[in-house]
Amino acid sequence: MTDLTRRAAVTGLAVAATTSPALAAGAPRRVVSMNACLDTVLVRVADRSQIAALSHYARDPYGSTIADIARTLPFTYETAEEVVSLNPDLVISSAHSSLATRNALKRMGVRQERFSVPESVADSHKQIRDVAALVGHPERGEALIARIEAALRAARPRLGQPRLTAVIFEPNGLAAGGGTLVSEMMDRCGFENVAGRYGLKKWGNIALEPLVADPPQVLLAGESAPGAPTWAERVVSHPALKRVSGRMHRAVFPQRLLYCGGPVLIHTAAAMAKAREDAIRRFA
Template structure:
């Protein structure tokens, strides 16, 4: 009798698991990590972008949506998850139509990323799954700290066209976690901004942090990072490469981002 009751309760719990649509690339990642496959009705237009989505291959199993409110409403999800800066008109229309919308902020710290993992796991009815994802991040933090030097080296996160991630960013939080300093403060960039080639060369951080190690400049944006002046002072041994898909969102993939940072710290010259 007890087994029968437990079986019925388990079936009822599974039946009650909410069906969800994601309209944001970062909530895609959380959903793919924490949901049962049959809970996912659709993902954002960028879910399969291998450059920005850590789980692009897994996302291919699910419908890729345009992100428009009408398309979402046709699927009749229990919950729509998205970023607080996802198209406001779409979010407001969904709410006006009585749709439950859960909004997630952009994260700037590891603690904020952990909080979002907990939030998504609770929404999905799987709070126990958050613990494993958070434990992976904590373990990666420990490994990365062990790899960092006792000397606080400076790193400049440099992207296309000279974009620098400032102190108020997730990239900076990852660097701080492993005992590295974001050199962006020397450029007066708190939240981030564009820096000239001359300013970067004059700053002379210990390392550059880039998102790809290819030596091919497919356009002017990429050519900035490959400029001869930067290559002279920052050969591969002075460049730390962490793919953008590991850091564009704050989610379970931060464990992989930290492990990649650890590998790079071991590789480069110090």
Template sequence: MISRPRRPLGLLPALLLAGCAVGAAAPSRDPTVLPRIVSINPCVDAVLMKVADRGQIAGISHYSKDPRATSIPLAQAARFTATSGTAEEVMALAPDLVIAGGHVAPATIAALARLHIRLVQLPVPATIAESNDQIRTIALAAGHVDRGARLVAEIDAAVRAAGDPGSPAVPALIWQGGGLVPGTGTLADELLRVSGYRNLSASYGLRQWDVLPLEYLVAQPPRVLLSVGDADHSDRMLGHPVLGRLKKRIAVRDFPERLLHCGGPTIIDAVARLAAVRRAL
């Protein structure tokens, strides 16, 4: 569920996607008892904070305690035990359910299977709809379908509020260190579109995640360049003299890194930031 280039769920006829639950059939458990959950993905952590009881959350990802990677407030993360996702750490927390991203260490998968602990793996969502379906999956697994529906409604409302259907789309790029940009087929691309922008990545012939040569940017500059993770202005490419001469044509604005890598409730803050930048032009 976390997208880190440096790292769809349809509506479910059953609790989990085929292939996402591993291990032999788990021993039957009382369905009225809410599961004890360990998350080993920071994007999942953010959803669990919205849809699960605090007492259900036995562990979260260690990334959620890293200010550079967390999708939840650090003060909130401090209330929970964190793991790096190793089998030993996860087993020590005695979960009924482990929720992870698309990549899990084989040793952890094997250990969970041996102990009949359910593992749910959620791939990186490429659209808001896929992200919303993942919220529903997590909420259903946690035993709080209503909370999942409420969070999805909040996200949909935020997306509607961020749009500006009566105005031309603003040409834009999201720019990570070294010129890495998200293209079509990514959640970031859809967030730009619903917030009133046109992602120029496709115009340059770039793929889902690709490095944009500086000369392309100069030849066809965007109106807005959203700089990710450069609050300290350490990106040497952004400080290039050629870009300096384009400042009257390009509005360079900060886009917090925490808003780029997750779907779920992070979408609310991401589209709000994008809309605020567009309205201030």
């Protein structure tokens, strides 16, 4: 384990196990999260006793960075019946959370706060501050942001290191173009995101053929789920990619690092920094 990944593992652990002596006046005592990315923030900034439930996605070790913590906490499948039965005084969600459940909660007068998907590190930091303030622990939000900023500084390329062209390539060829949070992370970690040269704008799929015909220096490739039988999963390890291995370095970039900001950025920065260093050593 490298120093970067070791730091990511340590700082990625929780505030969830801590409990403050007393909650601030008016702070919610039963919070339900209906979004996997908000789950990762909530477990870092709320008291464990405040967390009434996370989303079921948080328990998936393939898709979540907090699966170990999430398995010790209640969860829902986002149905209105489940959420209401928990008697929450705050539900946090995103535009991707169940619309039917959000509408039902609105009719029943349950307090909700809806968050958008952060498209920059600055957006992500604001989301952390907003969630931390909602649960009555703004100081934990600032502490988490400080850890993320430290991880970003540690992941910066050294002076004089070359920028490497790179593309994210997840199952089904899913990739991120410019104007996304993960593209900003690529830039901060010493990569030039060249998804645009394959016709991608923001989010979309890159076909295997143009990728093989004109490969980037680094392919930040997803991992196939264990036993996954579908073409969508198998494309990330297609034999055609091996034919350009002399010109393209392949690095592991799990899909769980693709969408979320917050504390996930600590893991993202470490994974990208390792990919950059490995590629530089290979091509040196």
